[in-house]
Amino acid sequence: QTCTIPQDIEFIMGRLANITLQSTLLERIKEAQYQDLDLVKSRDKIVAGKINNFTVDSNGTL
Secondary structure (H helix, E strand, O other): OOOOOOOOOOOOOOOOOOOOOOOOOHHHHHHHHHHHHHHHHHHHHHOOOOOOOOOOOOOOOO
């Protein structure tokens, strides 16, 4: 069994007390929703209560 390691990963020897991984997927979705004019119009209607099938979360994501 082999493992392929991406070229942009750097290994530093030592001890690690804590590591945090964070996905950028939700941030990319949010940014894309603000760039899509149809979704911007839909978000405005949802916030105004004119569309009830969807919600906007506290981060502004549909």
